[in-house]
Amino acid sequence: MATDVPLHERLLVTPLLEGSQIGEASIDLRLGTEFLILRRTRYAGVDPASQTVDIQAREIVDRHVVPLGRPLWLHPDQFVLGATLEFVRLPSNIGAYVLGRSSWGRIGLIVATAVMIQPGFTGAITLELVNEGESPIALYPGSRIAQLAVHELDAPTEHGYDVGDPKYFAPIGPQVSQLSKEAGEIGSVRRTGLSLERQDDPGVTPV
Amino acid sequence: MHVEETLTAIWTEIERLEERFLSASTHAARLAIVTEMRFLNHQVQFVHEATPWLESAQESRLALGVTYFIDEAVESVVQRSAGVVAPADPIYMYSTYSWPFRALLKELRVPRSTEPVPIILFYPAQEAASLLFHPIFVHELGHTAIDEHDLADRVLDNDPDRTDFGTAYANAVAAFAADEAIQPTEAAALIDEGLAYWLEEVICDALALLFLGPSYLLSFAAFGLSMSRSEPSSDHPPLTLRLALLLAALEFDGWLEILRPTIPRTLAWLEDLASTPADPGNRAIDFFRDAMVALWPTVYREMKTYLNAGVYDPAAFEAVAAAIDERLTLWILPAQLEDGSPADRRALLLAGWLHLIGGAGDDPSAIAAILKRRRFHDFLAKALEMSAVAEKWIPVDTP
Numbered sequence: 082m083a084t085d086v087p088l089h090e091r092l093l094v095t096p097l098l099e100g101s102q103i104g105e106a107s108i109d110l111r112l113g114t115e116f117l118i119l120r121r122t123r124y125a126g127v128d129p130a131s132q133t134v135d136i137q138a139r140e141i142v143d144r145h146v147v148p149l150g151r152p153l154w155l156h157p158d159q160f161v162l163g164a165t166l167e168f169v170r171l172p173s174n175i176g177a178y179v180l181g182r183s184s185w186g187r188i189g190l191i192v193a194t195a196v197m198i199q200p201g202f203t204g205a206i207t208l209e210l211v212n213e214g215e216s217p218i219a220l221y222p223g224s225r226i227a228q229l230a231v232h233e234l235d236a237p238t239e240h241g242y243d244v245g246d247p248k249y250f251a252p253i254g255p256q257v258s259q260l261s262k263e264a265g266e267i268g269s270v271r272r273t274g275l276s277l278e279r280q281d282d283p284g285v286t287p288v
Numbered sequence: 289m290h291v292e293e294t295l296t297a298i299w300t301e302i303e304r305l306e307e308r309f310l311s312a313s314t315h316a317a318r319l320a321i322v323t324e325m326r327f328l329n330h331q332v333q334f335v336h337e338a339t340p341w342l343e344s345a346q347e348s349r350l351a352l353g354v355t356y357f358i359d360e361a362v363e364s365v366v367q368r369s370a371g372v373v374a375p376a377d378p379i380y381m382y383s384t385y386s387w388p389f390r391a392l393l394k395e396l397r398v399p400r401s402t403e404p405v406p407i408i409l410f411y412p413a414q415e416a417a418s419l420l421f422h423p424i425f426v427h428e429l430g431h432t433a434i435d436e437h438d439l440a441d442r443v444l445d446n447d448p449d450r451t452d453f454g455t456a457y458a459n460a461v462a463a464f465a466a467d468e469a470i471q472p473t474e475a476a477a478l479i480d481e482g483l484a485y486w487l488e489e490v491i492c493d494a495l496a497l498l499f500l501g502p503s504y505l506l507s508f509a510a511f512g513l514s515m516s517r518s519e520p521s522s523d524h525p526p527l528t529l530r531l532a533l534l535l536a537a538l539e540f541d542g543w544l545e546i547l548r549p550t551i552p553r554t555l556a557w558l559e560d561l562a563s564t565p566a567d568p569g570n571r572a573i574d575f576f577r578d579a580m581v582a583l584w585p586t587v588y589r590e591m592k593t594y595l596n597a598g599v600y601d602p603a604a605f606e607a608v609a610a611a612i613d614e615r616l617t618l619w620i621l622p623a624q625l626e627d628g629s630p631a632d633r634r635a636l637l638l639a640g641w642l643h644l645i646g647g648a649g650d651d652p653s654a655i656a657a658i659l660k661r662r663r664f665h666d667f668l669a670k671a672l673e674m675s676a677v678a679e680k681w682i683p684v685d686t687p
Binding site (some may be wrong): 088089093095096097098099101114146148149166168170203205223250251253254 | 666
């Protein structure tokens with residue numbers, strides 16, 4: 082649509098395949114064609130404190146591409162990472178939440194367990210998809226799977242997602258976890274825990 | 289379908305031979321049938337070559353955007369219904385087959401079908417994600433187009449300088465025969481073969497350039513220059529000659545006016561390469577070189593007519609170039625333009641090249657580095673995919 086607002090200051094959803102996706106209070110988003118399907122591996126688990134946590138996170142997923150017109154079958158209790166078909170860009174004064182659509186929720190599909198989209202975000206939104214129902218569900222890339230509820234900030238933020246070194250910059254498909262970027266946080270938690278243990282019982286040998 | 293047709297024909301032949309064997313009344317007759325079966329078995333081994341092709345059809349290593357773009361190019365360039373698979377090749381080259389089992393089907397007396405045309409497009413396995421090399425696929429599709437539509441004959445039949453060409457050909461045969469101390473008939477056969485190969489390559493270059501515009505020049509140069517320069521071979525013109533022909537065509541169609549302000553140094557480097565003196569060759573090579581230069585205007589004109597609406601118009605690119613570049617700079621997927629229309633995939637490829645070259649300071653020595661920018665290649669491939677989806681999308685209320 083024609084507008085005088087510079088491109089980098091706009092809320093963008095592209096490609097917008099049908100105008101009817103824009104609702105009164107939300108924008109319908111479609112399912113993309115790339116998936117990360119979790120699998121069992123030789124690793125004992127995913128430990129955010131481990132130096133190899135990013136390798137562990139990559140090892141537990143297989144990447145699959147499902148073109149439009151074909152389904153991905155999501156079985157009961159199965160968890161996959163998908164992404165929106167659309168590439169979304171939020172300006173610095175707009176935040177958003179991504180929510181499932183009730184039609185899918187009523188057959189057991191949970192969409193987007195991590196819902197907040199920060200101002201300044203650019204990219205396809207990763208969707209955490211879980212089948213909590215009792216029957217396999219056929220997911221068709223291109224179908225409307227989620228909705229984006231946007232809200233305007235009182236003022237543009239200076240700490241938008243695009244400032245500094247964002248964890249997931251301009252992703253085009255589902256992104257593997259980058260838990261290693263939480264290493265500082267985990268380290269702080271562990272040190273705090275250790276110091277509390279020593280405080281409680283000076284005789285305890287730290288782990 | 290071609291593989292299925294071949295397997296069905298083989299099975300039918302096996303059953304036929306089995307019946308004959310069971311009804312054969314003499315040992316000699318049975319031995320003859322066993323010999324036929326061994327020959328058939330030998331032929332069947334070739335069908336096993338199809339295994340990696342079929343596997344690539346199940347799960348391709350190419351981005352969906354590339355697959356969709358190949359289909360789009362097939363429609364314009366091959367102009368036939370086609371079944372395309374693109375397997376990764378451990379050999380570092382782009383190449384193609386079409387109708388791989390046609391000879392076997394002829395042996396088995398199966399009536400020749402015309403569509404869908406089975407096309408196998410090979411690409412270097414290491415370069416699956418190197419989107420900006422993949423315009424070379426369009427050159428490869430040109431080989432199928434030549435076979436399906438006799439495009440080489442079309443060029444030679446429509447060359448206005450046929451008489452001069454005939455004289456040059458005769459002189460080349462005589463000189464080559466004398467130099468190599470071979471019979472003129474043998475010299476003619478060798479020259480015919482080499483000429484056919486060289487002509488086929490320049491026709492494919494013309495088709496790719498007309499369909500894609502300058503992104504073919506850039507992909508061709510980036511890929512080819514790592515492997516050759518001015519050395520001719522019996523089946524390929526030297527790269528520098530091909531560059532010269534491509535640049536002449538781009539100048540003719542007005543593309544260089546668009547490129548020169550944007551990538552002047554890279555263009556100057558390509559022009560300098562194209563003017564590299566030819567490596568010495570034998571009389572046949574000299575004839576091929578002169579023939580390609582002489583035939584190029586006819587090649588280009590005939591392929592332009594053949595492609596018709598498939599020719600990429602420089603004005604169409606100019607109209608969207610700035611908008612696409614702005615989106616690339618901001619890392620906004622350039623699948624749709626301001627008016628909601630899907631971006632032309634050819635515009636995306638060319639804009640991608642120009643964006644990267646410009647971002648590297650228009651320094652030709654940076655081309656190798658920009659080809660390694662994997663994130664950008666993936667991003668642009670996703671733009672190709674989404675642009676194709678937007679173009680082909682069938683709205684909900686469509687009957």
